[in-house]
Amino acid sequence: MIAGPCAIESRAQIDLTAKFVASAGAQMVRGGAYKPRTSPYAFQGLGEEGVKLIADACANAGLPAVVEALAEAQLLVLEWYVDMIQIGARNMQNFALLQAAARTMKPILLKRAPFATLDEVLYAAEYILLEGNPNVVLCERGVRGFDPQTRNLFDLGGALRLKELTHLPVIADPSHATGRVSLIEPLVLAAAAAGLDGAIVEVHPEPSVALSDAEQALDFEAFSRLMRRLDALRGTLELKPKLTALK
Ligand code: PEP
């Protein structure tokens, strides 16, 4: 489980969140410092300052950090301060960025673009592997649909098909897939029950004042309930389907 705010907003916000998600059982903290916002007038993230804040917060919480890179120039900062580099949906086919990120030799969290076929996801991953970096985690974060009731269409079938096609771990991002707090817990549980390898969710100490993606951020109570239910489910998961890559 990777959890944390959409954007790093302040020292207090990221410290509090990292500590909380660690105590609730998360394995890794997320937080955006360079934000790919649809509108150039929206909050763009704290940049390098944000990266330093999440590095401190994670050192205190005892968990590794994952932060998105939007551009090659940011990799110098990210490779110094964070443990995993996220390539976001909008950059899945930014091949020069994929190669440069791969060469940091940090593990890469590669998100599926909302328009990408599974073959395109796999070729994007190959750009990283071909640089000699074997540590790629794929992430299903919803593809563009036709119904505004959910932000995107969460393609669980596609994510499971990826598991059949590759040895790489595949995780679910129901926060960006649905854009709705109420759907995040059930989809994390569905993904776990179906055999995906993990999830990344947005968590904020006070979602109503979050500077980005406020409507999809879990508060601390909702996140700890999710972790308890996930634990309970995993107790029953000898049921877990064995999904193995076709060799
Ligand atoms: C994010 O994880 O904050 C993000 C921007 O996600 P995506 O690239 O999937 O939209």
Ligand code: MN
């Ligand atoms: Mn977000």
